[in-house]
Amino acid sequence: MVELARDLSERSSGLRSAIEALPASRIREVANAGIGREDAIPLWFGEPDLPTPGFICDAAAEAFAAGDTFYQPNAGIDPLREALSDYMNRLYGTALAPANVVVSASAMNALMLVMQALVDPGDAVVTTTPAWPNLPAVPKILSGAIRPVPLTPGNSGWRLDLDRLLDACGARAKVIFLNSPNNPTGWMMTSEQQREVLEFARHRGLWIVSDEVYARIVYDRPVAPSFLEIAEPDDRVIVVNSFSKNWAMTGWRLGWITAPAGLLATFEKLTEFNIAGPPGFVQRAGVVAVRDGEPFVEQTVARFGQARDLTVARLSAMPRVLLPRPDAAFYAFFGVDGMSDTVDFAKRLVREAGVGLAPGEAFGPGGEGRLRLCFAASLPTLERAFDRLETFMRGSHP
Amino acid sequence: MVELARDLSERSSGLRSAIEALPASRIREVANAGIGREDAIPLWFGEPDLPTPGFICDAAAEAFAAGDTFYQPNAGIDPLREALSDYMNRLYGTALAPANVVVSASAMNALMLVMQALVDPGDAVVTTTPAWPNLPAVPKILSGAIRPVPLTPGNSGWRLDLDRLLDACGARAKVIFLNSPNNPTGWMMTSEQQREVLEFARHRGLWIVSDEVYARIVYDRPVAPSFLEIAEPDDRVIVVNSFSKNWAMTGWRLGWITAPAGLLATFEKLTEFNIAGPPGFVQRAGVVAVRDGEPFVEQTVARFGQARDLTVARLSAMPRVLLPRPDAAFYAFFGVDGMSDTVDFAKRLVREAGVGLAPGEAFGPGGEGRLRLCFAASLPTLERAFDRLETFMRGSHP
Numbered sequence: 001m002v003e004l005a006r007d008l009s010e011r012s013s014g015l016r017s018a019i020e021a022l023p024a025s026r027i028r029e030v031a032n033a034g035i036g037r038e039d040a041i042p043l044w045f046g047e048p049d050l051p052t053p054g055f056i057c058d059a060a061a062e063a064f065a066a067g068d069t070f071y072q073p074n075a076g077i078d079p080l081r082e083a084l085s086d087y088m089n090r091l092y093g094t095a096l097a098p099a100n101v102v103v104s105a106s107a108m109n110a111l112m113l114v115m116q117a118l119v120d121p122g123d124a125v126v127t128t129t130p131a132w133p134n135l136p137a138v139p140k141i142l143s144g145a146i147r148p149v150p151l152t153p154g155n156s157g158w159r160l161d162l163d164r165l166l167d168a169c170g171a172r173a174k175v176i177f178l179n180s181p182n183n184p185t186g187w188m189m190t191s192e193q194q195r196e197v198l199e200f201a202r203h204r205g206l207w208i209v210s211d212e213v214y215a216r217i218v219y220d221r222p223v224a225p226s227f228l229e230i231a232e233p234d235d236r237v238i239v240v241n242s243f244s245k246n247w248a249m250t251g252w253r254l255g256w257i258t259a260p261a262g263l264l265a266t267f268e269k270l271t272e273f274n275i276a277g278p279p280g281f282v283q284r285a286g287v288v289a290v291r292d293g294e295p296f297v298e299q300t301v302a303r304f305g306q307a308r309d310l311t312v313a314r315l316s317a318m319p320r321v322l323l324p325r326p327d328a329a330f331y332a333f334f335g336v337d338g339m340s341d342t343v344d345f346a347k348r349l350v351r352e353a354g355v356g357l358a359p360g361e362a363f364g365p366g367g368e369g370r371l372r373l374c375f376a377a378s379l380p381t382l383e384r385a386f387d388r389l390e391t392f393m394r395g396s397h398p
Numbered sequence: 399m400v401e402l403a404r405d406l407s408e409r410s411s412g413l414r415s416a417i418e419a420l421p422a423s424r425i426r427e428v429a430n431a432g433i434g435r436e437d438a439i440p441l442w443f444g445e446p447d448l449p450t451p452g453f454i455c456d457a458a459a460e461a462f463a464a465g466d467t468f469y470q471p472n473a474g475i476d477p478l479r480e481a482l483s484d485y486m487n488r489l490y491g492t493a494l495a496p497a498n499v500v501v502s503a504s505a506m507n508a509l510m511l512v513m514q515a516l517v518d519p520g521d522a523v524v525t526t527t528p529a530w531p532n533l534p535a536v537p538k539i540l541s542g543a544i545r546p547v548p549l550t551p552g553n554s555g556w557r558l559d560l561d562r563l564l565d566a567c568g569a570r571a572k573v574i575f576l577n578s579p580n581n582p583t584g585w586m587m588t589s590e591q592q593r594e595v596l597e598f599a600r601h602r603g604l605w606i607v608s609d610e611v612y613a614r615i616v617y618d619r620p621v622a623p624s625f626l627e628i629a630e631p632d633d634r635v636i637v638v639n640s641f642s643k644n645w646a647m648t649g650w651r652l653g654w655i656t657a658p659a660g661l662l663a664t665f666e667k668l669t670e671f672n673i674a675g676p677p678g679f680v681q682r683a684g685v686v687a688v689r690d691g692e693p694f695v696e697q698t699v700a701r702f703g704q705a706r707d708l709t710v711a712r713l714s715a716m717p718r719v720l721l722p723r724p725d726a727a728f729y730a731f732f733g734v735d736g737m738s739d740t741v742d743f744a745k746r747l748v749r750e751a752g753v754g755l756a757p758g759e760a761f762g763p764g765g766e767g768r769l770r771l772c773f774a775a776s777l778p779t780l781e782r783a784f785d786r787l788e789t790f791m792r793g794s795h796p
Contacts, residue, residue, distance in 0.1 A: 015664060019667070019668065060679075064455035064459060069449045070445060070449070070649045106673050108671070108674055112671070112673075143540075251470060269417070274507060276504060279650050
């Protein structure tokens with residue numbers, strides 16, 4: 001019997017082939033190549049450089065002290081759902097209620113819950129590419145399919161050809177998934193395009209899932225256009241958001257879903273069967289972040305705005321670099337003329353120049369020949385990184 | 399167009415039928431019926447009555463103060479993976495390494511990750527029933543199937559007919575899922591049965607997924623028999639565990655997976671695509687719990703042991719009540735002679751007598767005619783609950 005077992009395990013891992021086919025993180029692969037280079041400047045991950053403000057941490061510590069260590073309601077605690085619906089109503093002039101809000105353990109967890117509700121085996125999710133690699137992974141875990149439609153770069157930024165997106169919605173299409181402001185490109189969808197997509201989705205009975213985690217990280221307006229501004233209460237529109245970027249809370253794993261109230265019971269079930277929600281003390285910190293964190297968000301966006309201007313100025317002046325100007329978010333996704341293998345290039349860059357960037361190949365089709373730089377860092381740190389990068393570019397061979 | 403959309407949404411919710419078919423919590427339904435009865439004694443949820451010990455909370459607060467609010471490694475922080483492998487080696491005499499351990503955001507999250515790795519559409523998970531309702535939900539979310547095999551009650555406790563379990567492993571079987579010590583029955587699998595299942599699984603190339611979250615909640619031995627004690631390093635055995643019960647940390651959402659080291663990369667990917675792991679400060683608290691929490695575990699189990707003795711004595715003496723003695727865990731899953739609708743009965747019980755129990759129907763086939771009482775409470779609280787229950791039993795009509 002034991003010998004037969006050996007034979008079996010040699011033939012196959014016993015894991016699902018769909019899971020084995022999911023790529024491991026190419027960003028992590030590059031980061032691992034940088035281990036040992038102590039002075040490397042890490043601009044590879046999508047993470048602000050500052051820790052969470054103390055007044056937010058204090059709220060969590062107070063919750064411990066009050067014994068807030070028990071199970072929580074699956075939809076999240078009422079004060080947080082109220083704070084979030086108020087927050088969105090202030091931001092968008094909407095009339096959302098707590099019944100439209102489900103708290104999640106990160107936007108990533110939110111996306112998993114949403115796709116579990118919508119994607120049957122064989123169903124297709126139509127989306128844009130290049131993309132944050134975690135997004136296409138979720139439908140594949142659920143035995144669904146991805147239909148990627150390219151964003152196209154130009155000097156004035158990345159743009160979407162809407163006809164191509166709608167044409168990609170074939171018979172098995174179930175969801176149009178959009179991430180605007182976009183990681184990695186900085187693309188920001190216009191309100192007009194959002195309206196067209198919504199009309200099309202209504203006509204076809206498709207769902208729109210909109211990842212708006214960078215909604216506040218914009219530089220020429222208070223907030224990015226949102227599907228929340230144009231959706232009717234019963235429209236098949238689900239928006240996913242996160243505390244990570246606005247309030248420097250990446251490590252807290254806190255996000256939320258905004259959906260028609262009729263979906264609340266469904267998401268309560270799915271939350272129960274995935275994680276049963278974030279800890280109560282994390283949610284208490286979230287209440288304080290939303291309620292009292294607006295000055296921090298404004299300071300943060302002002303800092304990132306300066307960082308963007310510096311990044312555009314420095315990268316645009318470098319030899320071999322082609323940078324479509326990012327409209328929003330905190331990434332420069334730039335081409336390097338003559339670079340063929342982005343993973344190899346990024347590894348050399350961190351080893352030889354001490355600058356940690358994410359390889360374009362991590363972001364799927366459209367990422368070839370590009371690198372992603374996260375500019376959510378201080379100006380002196382960025383200046384040092386650009387000095388090193390410029391020297392490397394002048395000296396390096398493709 | 400808008401009218402067509404209305405038509406579409408009237409025809410269907412647009413959600414997956416597999417998700418709509420998942421039952422909402424019957425326990426929650428009963429708990430909702432108790433709202434307004436302020437003096438109700440809540441014994442419906444599987445949650446210890448004490449908050450998390452202060453020395454564990456302190457570790458999290460210290461982590462905030464040190465700025466530990468950033469992304470963490472997907473497999474969990476090294477100190478926690480080391481503490482957990484040491485903990486299991488102490489408990490079981492195994493030779494597990496940190497490479498065998500993946501930290502998860504609850505045992506529930508762990509189960510979702512494990513099933514995502516294993517269950518393709520149509521694959522079957524063979525398991526026992528009655529069962530904690532969250533367990534059968536997970537394969538269904540992944541378009542898999544459940545093959546439930548009944549546990550059978552007797553005065554000396556619940557027992558498994560192993561032949562029935564193995565016979566249920568048909569052509570599409572992929573996983574044998576076992577939860578011992580068992581929620582809701584208190585059943586504990588013997589080492590001999592575990593060996594037989596392991597031999598069978600090896601022979602057939604099946605996976606064993608073992609939910610051992612109640613491993614420490616045992617009363618006549620230090621720890622329940624574990625598949626970890628008998629598995630070889632490459633066996634298809636995955637064990638899921640939790641901080642919730644041992645260290646009174648239900649609200650923290652912290653658990654772990656123990657698996658062959660070859661699966662580490664797979665679980666790192668799946669964690670990334672589900673939640674990217676629990677917060678760093680939660681993991682820091684976990685390190686302290688595992689390292690310094692052993693006296694707390696011993697006190698807790700001693701308390702629950704007294705509670706079990708009281709529960710068995712009081713329930714066994716009540717009219718209409720049939721209680722198979724629970725071997726382990728902290729539940730009494732007892733029959734009530736003549737009770738036909740367990741949800742209705744449990745609602746009346748909380749409204750009329752102020753005792754909150756979980757209805758047997760929540761636990762699937764085998765739960766009919768039964769109620770679950772969580773005895774992880776203080777003796778005076780339990781005494782009051784039993785007094786009320788006894789009065790209700792004497793007076794109530796089926």
